[in-house]
Amino acid sequence: MSILVNSSTKVICQGITGSAGAFHTKQCLDYGTKMVGGVTPGKGGQKDANGLPIFDTVRQAVEATGADATMIFVPPPFAADAIMEAADAGIRVIVAITEGIPVLDMVKVKAFLKDRPNSVLIGPNCPGVITPGECKIGIMPGYIHLPPKDAKSGKSVGIISRSGTLTYEAVWQCASRGIGQTTAVGIGGDPVKGLNYIELLEMFNNDPQTDAIILIGEIGGTDEETAAAYIKQHVNKPVVAFIAGRTAPPGKRMGHAGAIISGGEGTAESKINALTAAGITVAESPATIGEAMAKVLGV
Amino acid sequence: MKIHEYQARQILADAGIPVPPAEVVRSADEAAAAFEKFGGGMCVVKAQVYAGGRGKAGFVKLVKSADEARQAAQFMLSNRMVSYQTGPEGVPVSVLIVAPGVDIAKEYYLGITIDRARHTATLIASAEGGVEIEEVAKKSPEKVIKEPLHPLLGLQGYQAREIAYRLGFEGKLAGAAAKLMANLAKVFLETDASLAEINPLVVTKQGELLAIDAKINFDDNALFRHGTIAQMADESQEKPLDVRAKKANLNYIALDGNIGCLVNGAGLAMATMDIVKLHGAEPANFLDVGGGVTAEGAIEAFRIILSDPKVKGILVNIFGGIAKCDLIAEALVKAGREVGFKVPVVVRLEGTNVERAREILKAAQSELPTLQPATDLTDAAKKVVAAVAA
Numbered sequence: 299m300s301i302l303v304n305s306s307t308k309v310i311c312q313g314i315t316g317s318a319g320a321f322h323t324k325q326c327l328d329y330g331t332k333m334v335g336g337v338t339p340g341k342g343g344q345k346d347a348n349g350l351p352i353f354d355t356v357r358q359a360v361e362a363t364g365a366d367a368t369m370i371f372v373p374p375p376f377a378a379d380a381i382m383e384a385a386d387a388g389i390r391v392i393v394a395i396t397e398g399i400p401v402l403d404m405v406k407v408k409a410f411l412k413d414r415p416n417s418v419l420i421g422p423n424c425p426g427v428i429t430p431g432e433c434k435i436g437i438m439p440g441y442i443h444l445p446p447k448d449a450k451s452g453k454s455v456g457i458i459s460r461s462g463t464l465t466y467e468a469v470w471q472c473a474s475r476g477i478g479q480t481t482a483v484g485i486g487g488d489p490v491k492g493l494n495y496i497e498l499l500e501m502f503n504n505d506p507q508t509d510a511i512i513l514i515g516e517i518g519g520t521d522e523e524t525a526a527a528y529i530k531q532h533v534n535k536p537v538v539a540f541i542a543g544r545t546a547p548p549g550k551r552m553g554h555a556g557a558i559i560s561g562g563e564g565t566a567e568s569k570i571n572a573l574t575a576a577g578i579t580v581a582e583s584p585a586t587i588g589e590a591m592a593k594v595l596g597v
Numbered sequence: 598m599k600i601h602e603y604q605a606r607q608i609l610a611d612a613g614i615p616v617p618p619a620e621v622v623r624s625a626d627e628a629a630a631a632f633e634k635f636g637g638g639m640c641v642v643k644a645q646v647y648a649g650g651r652g653k654a655g656f657v658k659l660v661k662s663a664d665e666a667r668q669a670a671q672f673m674l675s676n677r678m679v680s681y682q683t684g685p686e687g688v689p690v691s692v693l694i695v696a697p698g699v700d701i702a703k704e705y706y707l708g709i710t711i712d713r714a715r716h717t718a719t720l721i722a723s724a725e726g727g728v729e730i731e732e733v734a735k736k737s738p739e740k741v742i743k744e745p746l747h748p749l750l751g752l753q754g755y756q757a758r759e760i761a762y763r764l765g766f767e768g769k770l771a772g773a774a775a776k777l778m779a780n781l782a783k784v785f786l787e788t789d790a791s792l793a794e795i796n797p798l799v800v801t802k803q804g805e806l807l808a809i810d811a812k813i814n815f816d817d818n819a820l821f822r823h824g825t826i827a828q829m830a831d832e833s834q835e836k837p838l839d840v841r842a843k844k845a846n847l848n849y850i851a852l853d854g855n856i857g858c859l860v861n862g863a864g865l866a867m868a869t870m871d872i873v874k875l876h877g878a879e880p881a882n883f884l885d886v887g888g889g890v891t892a893e894g895a896i897e898a899f900r901i902i903l904s905d906p907k908v909k910g911i912l913v914n915i916f917g918g919i920a921k922c923d924l925i926a927e928a929l930v931k932a933g934r935e936v937g938f939k940v941p942v943v944v945r946l947e948g949t950n951v952e953r954a955r956e957i958l959k960a961a962q963s964e965l966p967t968l969q970p971a972t973d974l975t976d977a978a979k980k981v982v983a984a985v986a987a
Contacts, residue, residue, distance in 0.1 A: 318889070318919065322919070374818060374821075375821060375822070395919075397887070397888060397889070398818045399818060400789055400816050400818045400819035400822075401711055401789075401791065401816050401818070401819075402718070402786065402789055402816070402819065403819075404716075405711070405716060405717050405718065405748045406748055406749060408716040408717075408748060409716075409717075409748035409749050425918050425919075437888065437918045437919040438918050439916075439917060439918055439947075439948040439949045442947070442948065459864070460864060461862055461863065461864020461865060461868075462862050462864070462865075462888070462918055463860075463861055463862030463864060463865035463916040463918065464862065464864040464865050464868055466916040466918060466947070466948060467865065467868070467916055467974065470916075470947060487863060487864065489711055489713045490711065490713065490716050490717075514864070516863070516864050516867060517867070519713045519714075520713075520714065521713070521714075524714070540868070542864045542865075542867040542868040542871060543867040543868075543870075543871070544871045544874070545867075545870045545871050545873075545874045545880065546867055546870070546883070547852065582875065583871070583872050583875050583974075583975070584865070584868035584869070584871065584872055584974060585872060585973060585974040585975040585978070586975075
């Protein structure tokens, strides 16, 4: 089992003719993802380098291919529109990789998606989602992941992370200890985004194959604190967490629009305290996330 | 992106928000003339800088004569302002405003920013103005009103009226305050601001509502649709290395330590700083080269790190996803050839195209003797800390 996507998920790429879209469509195909086509307005009827059909609109792509997931590489000025187009065409899992979408565009997207409860958005500004061995939608390097069926420890984890490259770090550390991953989701670092910790914690908690959950957060906002409270109340699987930015000086913006500390809110300390108080193991170093998980799982 | 107070005042005034008169001046003579123009009462001279802490640094001065105005301006224009926010090198001052004193009866706080939990812009208001709103929020949260703006429709009239009455405004002033809030919300939404703040908003002894100090920050990601605003950016207010980094699409922040860090991804970049500290050293910078990094961008990243004289070692930590390891490796070799690595450079690579990257580095090893490959993150941190200590 897994969450969100699996071997039967049919995926299109919006922005398939751009350099990043084309490169990662090929990477996803190579990984085994069921890529069924792409969308670039004005290039409908053509085929991409892999022979995938290109459509002018998402609706045409869905009608022709039965796609139920999309990977968006559309440039920032047009990305909000692309997300809404996908939702309106009935796409179930929308993965927005694009970095740099204006915040107020995302505010409107969130309001738009409220009326389309069958679509979930992952991102933007994220690496995407992967169910190892089955379906990779995004820019993560596929080979670092370990499908549950190949996990020597017999245990598998679900991963939720605000940071792309830290997700890879956690995956790699688990895989090299024989711990598989059911699904890994990068939720992105933007202040206004799609799925957040709580929705995904619920999905992983309900997924019988997921033995434990890794939560990776960073300074800024209060999502980790909210997640800690939710875990304490509702999650009956072990959770290991890591929070990046302990050494970040207050008041400095560290890249992600998200990682801003203001007042006492959203510091690494406040998040670590909330998580620890909820009985969650917090890894001290970004290099010991896998080790902490191995210990919790007794492998 | 930040702008100066005088520019923010102008944007508010253009939106119909009452802003008291002020003259923008660029010399001591102009400051004296502005004082005379306002009738020779009391005036305030304020240096226009992005950094906070102006008052304590002596860059906001009350003046009672044209001569005092001239002297204050002379001082501000010929000294760099140093405050807790600027670092010891301070920032240059080239523009001042001179504004007549205002008889303040009461101060309020008004601000709009994005509320991440509610996924929309939120208006924050308090009858305790003129101070740090964070302090008020911490000590007496009941004194801070938070009202979300509708994501598609913005601030509605009834919301503004409700807030005005809750703040204690009465009669005509309540109407004026509601209108002011509606205009502030319009400015925020129309300019893609990330923060629009009036602190303090005052009622004068004459019963007038005035925005005394204004601060507006903008969403960098939306500047592509706000050409006039983008042009207001004043590079002199930023550290030269920050400006260079921005031009190369790098997220760079200078810090106080001696280990330069070059990383992809903001989260991993912060975590890399954390692990350097965990092993007993201090990072010299935060640097996220981003996913879409080009070879030129990566080389510029090395140049920026190496131009910091505090840097005694560099830790390169790349977990390639959208960024490709071989591209970083090529840039590293090219940068090494160009600037020469006099300090140890510990490299940890994993992810997309890592095999090819390792070959590139291996081939360049004899040429770049200070290069040290690392097997994982802990190994990398230990190696760079040891190399710098040696």
